[in-house]
Amino acid sequence: MxxxxxxxxxxxxxxxxxxxxxxxxxxxxxxxxxxxxxxxxxxxxxxxxxxxxxxxxxxxxxxxxxxxxxxxxxxxxxxxxxxxxxxxxxxxxxxxxxxxxxxxxxxxxxxxxxxxxxxxxxxxxxxxxxxxxxxxxxxxxxxxxxxxxxxxxxxxxxxxxxxxxxxxxxxxxxxxxxxxxxxxxxxxxxxxxxxxxxxxxxxxxxxxxxxxxxxxxxxxxxxxxxxxxxxxxxxxxxxxxxNPDSFLSAGEIPLPKLYICMSIFFFLIGILWVYVLRTHSADVYKIHWLMAALPFTKSLSLIFHAIDYYYISNQGFPIEGWAVVYYITHLLKGALLFITIALIGTGWAFVKHILSDKDKKIFMIVIPLQVLANVAYIIIESTEEGSSEYGLWMEILFLVDLLCCGAILFPVVWSIRHLQEASATDGKAAINLAQLKLFRHYYVMIVCYIYFTRIIASLIKVIVPFQWKWLFQLMNELATLTFFFLTGHKFRPASYNPYLLLSVEEEDMEMDDV
Missing domain, CATH: 2.60.120 (Jelly Rolls)
Structure with missing residues (x-):
């Protein structure tokens, strides 16, 4: 193995x-x-x-x-x-x-x-x-x-x-x-x-x-x-x-410093999340540690991206070793992000400990698509704009990214529908309604994140002058940082979190039966 x-x-x-x-x-x-x-x-x-x-x-x-x-x-x-x-x-x-x-x-x-x-x-x-x-x-x-x-x-x-x-x-x-x-x-x-x-x-x-x-x-x-x-x-x-002091385009010159600053913020968010997990260790699940790995992976990816741009700025081409490390961490970060979002949406490790067949099919679709999207991104970054395959891989990246963004919404929608049905049939209406509200908020968060990073940020890139093109990357990173923070706040390990109430109550019922 x-x-x-x-x-x-x-x-x-x-x-x-x-x-x-x-x-x-x-x-x-x-x-x-x-x-x-x-x-x-x-x-x-x-x-x-x-x-x-x-x-x-x-x-x-x-x-x-x-x-x-x-x-x-x-x-x-x-x-x-x-x-x-x-x-x-x-x-x-x-x-x-x-x-x-x-x-x-x-x-x-x-x-x-x-x-x-x-x-x-x-x-x-x-x-x-x-x-x-x-x-x-x-x-x-x-x-x-x-x-x-x-x-x-x-x-x-x-x-x-x-x-x-x-x-x-x-x-x-x-x-x-x-x-x-x-x-x-x-x-x-x-x-x-x-x-x-x-x-x-x-x-x-x-x-x-x-x-x-x-x-x-x-x-x-x-x-x-x-x-x-x-x-x-x-x-x-x-x-x-x-340009006078850089091989980068005017709108790309600030990117190395931007990526370093944002990597520090993601690292601090990761430290804060680990502190929360250590403080509430009794309510921590496996998905919480998977969520902890995400900001650190994102921070590493940004650091290597900054190093890659630093060498391009100074000598016009990247150092192969740093570029390879960046692409690997970028691939891991992308796959980990979509897997984590989909797992939270299914309620894995919180509400249920085993994924259903529908959930497994979603992961069988999302994971290969996300790998393909990252491969397409790597090929685009490493291919000249004038080559014939550049346009083809741009279309593949757009289509695959769109499919991934749509696929990760299905588990959340299924969970919302399941909670709506459960709140009307069993005796846990209050708990189910609280979880239903939480899942609806999470659904809105995902939609807003996808809409902002794929559409609004792109519009900003079109509107601003040529020397302010780096605002597109800044908006993307700030949106990702906000999404990470809000997701951690919504699903933090705490006994009063509505996401954990069903799991805790089921454990109490099992103890009463014993």
């Missing part, structure tokens, strides 16, 4: 370590092969003044034999924009029906980097308003002037009407010269590469920036099909983002 447990722990440790190695956290490295998505969300990051971003597209390739000259220069490229506080780009409201690369950059604060594979250049288009967006720089690459590009394009135009239209637009092009520039797109065999960086040089440029890659080029429709296929592409990208 011990060997089996040790083997399982080793397997879990190896999986978590492998996931961490794949991700470089704030030093991003994304590799996509034969991807057909139209939009790839590379990253979202909050910058303070003197922060910077450095991107290196190591390679971009398409299927062998594909004629790159046939690809329009406004169908494949990057977009970099300053988003609203909710992290969504203003130009994404129209969906994917309109390719953002074809939009006018004056309509939003951002930059379009359009790849022209025919001339091996990258066209930069940005808002002409000065100071609203950082300047894009390309290191150590020769830059073509606008006149040279116009001459190259003029070789393919022979009509007099085209030349007259160029003359009529000369003034407009001179006015927009600052907003549009071109850089060299390097090519080696069938692989293209490009590199750029920018610095946040003023307070006006601070904000939450989104970085996307777009592939809006559609292949011709297949016979008998109404949907056109996307052109497959393979890409290898390195992204480095940093």
């Amino acid at each position: 011990a060997y089996g447990k040790r083997t399982m722990f080793t397997v879990i440790n190896a999986i978590i370590t492998a996931l961490i190695i794949e991700s470089q956290c704030r030093l991003h490295h994304l590799v996509l092969k034969d991807d057909i998505r139209q939009r790839v969300h590379l990253n979202t990051f909050g910058f303070y003044k003197e922060g910077y971003m450095n991107l290196s597209m190591n390679s971009l390739s398409f299927p062998v034999g594909w004629k790159m000259d046939s690809i329009d220069s406004s169908t494949i490229g990057f977009t970099l924009d300053r988003a609203n506080s909710n992290g969504f780009s203003t130009y994404l409201d129209e969906g994917l029906d309109v390719c953002p690369l074809k939009k006018d950059p004056k309509t939003f604060a951002g930059v379009l980097l359009l790849m022209d594979f025919k001339n091996n250049i990258v066209r930069k288009k940005t808002s002409t308003e000065a100071g609203v967006f950082p300047t894009i720089h390309v290191p150590m690459l020769p830059k073509k002037s606008t006149e040279e590009i116009q001459n190259e394009e003029g070789k393919d135009v022979a009509s007099n009407e085209a030349s007259e239209s160029k003359e009529s637009k000369s003034k407009q092009e001179s006015d927009e010269k600052k907003a549009e520039d071109t850089f060299t797109l390097q090519k080696r065999e069938q692989f293209y590469s490009f590199q750029f960086y920018f610095n946040i040089t003023s307070v006006e440029q601070q904000g939450l920036y989104n970085f996307y890659f777009y592939n809006c080029y559609s292949l011709s429709k297949k016979p008998g099909s109404s949907i056109s296929d996307m052109l497959p592409f393979s890409i290898d990208i390195n992204i480095e983002e940093k």
Whole structure:
């Protein structure tokens, strides 16, 4: 048995370590092969003044034999924009029906980097308003002037009407010269590469920036099909983002200190609970000691999470050992939380000492779902946002977490129904009504906790400015701390607690029978 447990722990440790190695956290490295998505969300990051971003597209390739000259220069490229506080780009409201690369950059604060594979250049288009967006720089690459590009394009135009239209637009092009520039797109065999960086040089440029890659080029429709296929592409990208004193985004910089402070509060709550158990040892049940383990596990998880963020803040990537320990404690904390809530709801060790078949089925559902939810969380934390599996695991986490939250309510509902029926049939109406009131309060507590941590806290994250994103974690931790305290207060070991009255009275009746 011990060997089996040790083997399982080793397997879990190896999986978590492998996931961490794949991700470089704030030093991003994304590799996509034969991807057909139209939009790839590379990253979202909050910058303070003197922060910077450095991107290196190591390679971009398409299927062998594909004629790159046939690809329009406004169908494949990057977009970099300053988003609203909710992290969504203003130009994404129209969906994917309109390719953002074809939009006018004056309509939003951002930059379009359009790849022209025919001339091996990258066209930069940005808002002409000065100071609203950082300047894009390309290191150590020769830059073509606008006149040279116009001459190259003029070789393919022979009509007099085209030349007259160029003359009529000369003034407009001179006015927009600052907003549009071109850089060299390097090519080696069938692989293209490009590199750029920018610095946040003023307070006006601070904000939450989104970085996307777009592939809006559609292949011709297949016979008998109404949907056109996307052109497959393979890409290898390195992204480095940093604020003046931290690799963390602006809204994440306070998190290490926040997690340390909250871990102290959870540890104190655990100490207080152990003191209560020692003081009322005659009324203590097994479930009370299980409840005691929860705040200490939560405190350890927060400490390791703070250490993990500390190393990411200083060097851009986590220390594998600390990250593994955090993920293990996070998994244990999540499973222990839902198991404890469900056991209290069934009345185990208080009202009854054996779980019914319905209760056992709930645990057979909740425990695997909670393990799956924690595995999904670990994979999401260890996977780049632009990878194809990131969105899938986000949906799995949302669905599984929703199922877990719904499943733990069933034991409480069953207990309430049982007490309602018992209060009308047996002679213990007063006791049953007191327990019924307690269970109803507990049901409301669980619903409020789930509603606040899953909905209200998320709304706060959307509403607040980018540098206050840490309030989302603060609200979550305060809600969890309040829930722990109220649960302990409601079900504390005391002879007058209505939750214990039925159990105590049954023991007295057994003694009278003897």
